[in-house]
Amino acid sequence: MNNDRLLLLAELARLGSMREVAEELGTTTSTVSQQLAVLAKEAGTALIEPDGRRVRLTPAGRRLAGHAVTILAAVEAARLDLDPSAEPAGTVRVAGFATAIRRSLLPIVAALPARHERLRVQIHEHEPAEALQLLAADEVDLALTYDYNLAPSGFPDTVEASPLWSARWSLGVPAGAGVDGDALAVFRAFRDASWLVNSRNTADEDVVRTVASMAGYTPRIAHRADSLELLQDLIVAGLGVGLLPADQPTAAGVALAPLRRPDVRLRAFAVTRRGRRAWPPLAVVLDLLTGPAPQRLVRNAPA
The missing domain is CATH 1.10.10.10 (Winged helix-like DNA-binding domain superfamily/Winged helix DNA-binding domain)
Incomplete structure (x- = not known):
């Protein structure tokens, strides 16, 4: 054929x-x-x-x-694979969400010129669904995506995905609205609240609806925002509550209510089209992203 x-x-x-x-x-x-x-x-x-x-x-x-x-x-x-020993040369096009670009990609991009002077990385900021569409259309070579443990996305057979890291998330609430207990107790405390979710990705809304359903109710989604900074401004303004990273500082007026049992964790992935990982420039970037070296670099990267 x-x-x-x-x-x-x-x-x-x-x-x-x-x-x-x-x-x-x-x-x-x-x-x-x-x-x-x-x-x-x-x-x-x-x-x-x-x-x-x-x-x-x-x-x-x-x-x-x-x-x-x-x-x-x-x-x-x-x-x-015909010439695996060739010096990596070319441009690796990467589409990914902002946190993965900052946390995983930028540290290794800074180190590339000293190791492979003919290799370049082109960065596009996109949410997972957008990045995967670009990957499927062969407009990028690598997609940095995420899902949540409570809302796994799954991947089509046309791609290969490697786990990068995971991070705990909490519920961002107005300062002074402290809540004790497990995740279901936290969600029950905000049964009547307005909820804030991402405007460009449904993953966190899926998590909110999943945990709220376990707590016995349907959340009222009121506002959608792509920026975590804007989401915090909405919380301070009293317009709702929403998911926020547990390991990052919050704005004045915002507190984090821990979510445990069940935990809420964001999971990051490096995704490529099947059969492309042997391309030397892409293989170099993937090795740095998934190997031990980037972990040392990540700890020194800005949050």
């Missing part, structure tokens, strides 16, 4: 329409249709079927699309 045709099938499984596949790969819809018809002949079975004005994959098409991801990743890994 032709790898280019397998790519078309894999992209159709990801995007859902031939038009979007054509736009993504810079070709025409008719070309996509013709090439998938040839692939069906090579496979000896129908791969797509009409679905109104669109098409959808047949069961055989879905199975072959899954194989295509593995095949294309193996081909890419083999291509990148």
Whole structure:
């Protein structure tokens, strides 16, 4: 089977329409249709079927699309492995959330020129869903993402994810509103409060709804903010309560109520497309992110 045709099938499984596949790969819809018809002949079975004005994959098409991801990743890994001893050179494009960029990426970026003068890192600040979309479209090489232990995100088969670190989170409340007890007791104390959540990611809202449900109620989501600084300003203004990192200082007027039993922990990941990790520039960055060296650098990094 032709790898280019397998790519078309894999992209159709990801995007859902031939038009979007054509736009993504810079070709025409008719070309996509013709090439998938040839692939069906090579496979000896129908791969797509009409679905109104669109098409959808047949069961055989879905199975072959899954194989295509593995095949294309193996081909890419083999291509990148042809010269593993080559000096890493090129630009590694990284999309990630601000905390991971500050905590994990910036310390190693500062050290790269002395070790690999021909390697560059290009940084884009994005929330996890945005970063993963850029990774799927091959617009970045590495995504730094997060989820919570109480709201695991999971990853598609097209990517590989490595854990980086985790951090405990607490509930940000107005100063003086101290609450004792476990996480459920803390949440019950704010049953009637307005809740503040992220405007660009649903992970913390999922955590809030999960713990509130365990505490026996549905939280009232009132405001959404992308900035933790703005979220704290909203707390000081008496507009609600929301999740905040437990290991970072808070603004005057904000207190942290610990969340334990169940704990709430943010988990950071380094995510790449399958088959790309052998590319020398990316391998260098991943080794520094996940190995022992970055841990020493992280402790010296600004919070």
